[in-house]
Amino acid sequence: MSEEKTQLTVLDRVLSYVDSPFKLFAIILMAVFTFVGYFIWQNQAFLIGAYKEQKKLPSIAEDRVEDAAAHLFKNTDAQVVAIFKVNPMFGNRVLYRAYTKEGRDKTHEGLDVGLFTANVANNRDVVALMASEVPCGPYKTAQSEIGLWYIEKGVTYGCRISVPPEQGKFVGQITVGWKEEPPDVDQYRVLLQIAATMLSRSKQ
Secondary structure (H helix, E strand, C coil): CCHHHHHHHHHHHHHHHCCCHHHHHHHHHHHHHHHHHHHHHHCHHHHHHHHHHHHHCCCCCHHHHHHHHHHHHHHHCCCEEEEEEEECCCCEEEEEEEEECCEECCCCCCCECCCCCCCHHHHHHHHHHHCCCCCEEECCCCCCHHHHHHHHCCCCEEEEEEECCCCCCCCEEEEEEECCCCCCHHHHHHHHHHHHHHCCCCCC
16 A cells, blocks of 8 residues: 555545534644654754743842832932843843833733844844943933833933843843933943842842
């Protein structure tokens, strides 16, 4: 019997077996489990390696987030402060906390805006962050969904810094926005570095 006929015979048997919605659901479910199991088995070395690399990465000091935001509002007269958790291996950048001068804004918490996106300006900033630079500049057009929130809050100028502020350890990001360009951007970069360092260490 040819291979094509064998395949048709198997298909005929499956179709004759499916005489109820429950059986159809069971077959689809088994097919999905089979595919997932095969994928995991084929890629187990990659998945184990990714897990091990992920465990090596530091994480932001969640217990210092409020302190870092307060420091930035007090010393830079910021309009907004947004703190993200970043996973460079999987390309995730999730908004952890967002603050205005009035306090915490929970509207977009948990939003994953992605790391590298279709936005050229965003990607340029991400490369700078990975190189432990502090990119600053006018913010007139939203680079992501959270960017719409920045503009809504009156931001026209912004700076970003990685957490920790060291090359090769990009696990978080602080974005600070102002209504207008600060008088001394370089001084504010130093203040952002202090905030990023605060988020790199937990309270003892």
